Amino acid sequence: MDFTDDQVMRYSRHIILPEVGGKGQEKIAQAKVFIIGAGGLGCPVGFYLTAAGVGTIAMIDDDVVEMSNLQRQIAHRVDTIGMPKVESARNTFQALNPDVNIIALKQRISNHDILDLIKDYDVVVDGSDNFPTRYLVNDACVMSRKPLVSGAILRFEGQVTTIIPGEGPCYRCLFEEPPPAGLVPSCQEAGVLGVLPGVIGGLQATEVLKIILKKGELLTGELLIYSALKTTFRKVKVPKNASCPVCGNTPTITELIDYDEDYCSLR
Amino acid sequence: MHDPVMEEKDRGRCSMEKNIVHKHINIKGLVCPYTFVKSKLAIEGMEIGQVLEILLDSEEASNNIPKSMVDHGQTVLSVEKINDTDWLLLVRKEKE
Numbered sequence: 227m228d229f230t231d232d233q234v235m236r237y238s239r240h241i242i243l244p245e246v247g248g249k250g251q252e253k254i255a256q257a258k259v260f261i262i263g264a265g266g267l268g269c270p271v272g273f274y275l276t277a278a279g280v281g282t283i284a285m286i287d288d289d290v291v292e293m294s295n296l297q298r299q300i301a302h303r304v305d306t307i308g309m310p311k312v313e314s315a316r317n318t319f320q321a322l323n324p325d326v327n328i329i330a331l332k333q334r335i336s337n338h339d340i341l342d343l344i345k346d347y348d349v350v351v352d353g354s355d356n357f358p359t360r361y362l363v364n365d366a367c368v369m370s371r372k373p374l375v376s377g378a379i380l381r382f383e384g385q386v387t388t389i390i391p392g393e394g395p396c397y398r399c400l401f402e403e404p405p406p407a408g409l410v411p412s413c414q415e416a417g418v419l420g421v422l423p424g425v426i427g428g429l430q431a432t433e434v435l436k437i438i439l440k441k442g443e444l445l446t447g448e449l450l451i452y453s454a455l456k457t458t459f460r461k462v463k464v465p466k467n468a469s470c471p472v473c474g475n476t477p478t479i480t481e482l483i484d485y486d487e488d489y490c491s492l493r
Numbered sequence: 494m495h496d497p498v499m500e501e502k503d504r505g506r507c508s509m510e511k512n513i514v515h516k517h518i519n520i521k522g523l524v525c526p527y528t529f530v531k532s533k534l535a536i537e538g539m540e541i542g543q544v545l546e547i548l549l550d551s552e553e554a555s556n557n558i559p560k561s562m563v564d565h566g567q568t569v570l571s572v573e574k575i576n577d578t579d580w581l582l583l584v585r586k587e588k589e
Contacts, residue, residue, distance in 0.1 A: 229534065234527060234530055234531065234534070235527065238526055238527060238530045239526075241530050241533060241534060242526060242529065242530060242533065242561075244564075244565055247533065247537055248533065248534045248537045248538075249537055249589075
């Protein structure tokens with residue numbers, strides 16, 4: 227790849243790194259990443275991957291920007307309130323780095339279209355805020371063997387794990403079924419520290435770049451738990467479950483499930 | 494001051510005549526870190542064993558590029574001040 231003078235300057239701190247270099251930067255430029263959600267997690271993930279020069283970034287989200295989002299969803303602004311979040315984020319990211327092709331999908335992802343939507347992408351990032359989507363994305367990534375970087379946040383605590391189908395465990399190896407509707411509170415009910423998605427989204431973006439570069443050690447088979455109040459990072463080993471309903475030896479889930487819409491009231 | 498790069502230069506000198514330069518870049522006018530970034534991009538596009546010749550006019554880069562190249566596993570064959578303003582570096586690619 228022939229870098230323009232601007233690109234040499236823009237990516238100079240990457241190119242200097244032995245683990246990246248011009249060749250790694252080229253891999254980043256050719257990569258296609260699909261981000262689920264343009265909210266707390268999707269904003270920092272998209273922001274850093276845009277800055278890093280990822281070639282194509284798709285974001286899917288059905289919501290519009292609200293004032294209450296601005297405490298943590300850093301791609302949105304007062305003057306984009308009322309605008310679809312994916313458009314608001316696309317504006318921000320394009321202003322940061324015009325090299326990046328940002329695809330904004332204002333829709334709710336479903337079991338009917340997810341496989342088709344993610345099929346041309348190298349990595350999927352889950353920044354969703356609800357269990358039906360979280361399980362749908364996991365199952366779709368396992369079925370289509372896509373690397374998935376999953377993140378979650380609530381109050382002062384966040385979690386990250388990287389799922390490499392065929393190599394390590396999936397989300398269902400960890401939690402086989404979604405919790406009953408209403409059991410786990412949403413951010414809306416329980417609150418979330420505004421900085422927390424920045425930490426967790428930053429970790430997710432780091433995992434994505436390592437997958438693209440094929441460098442370092444991924445959070446495969448491990449759940450990283452960050453406590454903002456205690457300032458601690460804990461890693462919990464997650465074994466692959468041989469009887470996992472989606473990635474086990476004899477899967478019982480062979481078609482994508484659309485969990486009860488009741489869940490959506492929790493968003 | 495002990496300077497490992499100058500030792501490299503002395504070692505490289507005798508073989509300098511034999512070195513075939515496979516690629517030449519002129520990075521005069523550039524400052525750090527772009528001097529090294531351009532040099533690194535040039536060497537990435539070459540084969541192991543090939544020699545890159547770098548023409549530059551920054552004294553800081555004449556010190557830093559050889560150090561960075563050694564850090565990245567390449568061999569600095571020579572660092573030569575060729576006139577009042579310019580340096581010529583020869584670097585052999587040893588690793589990807």
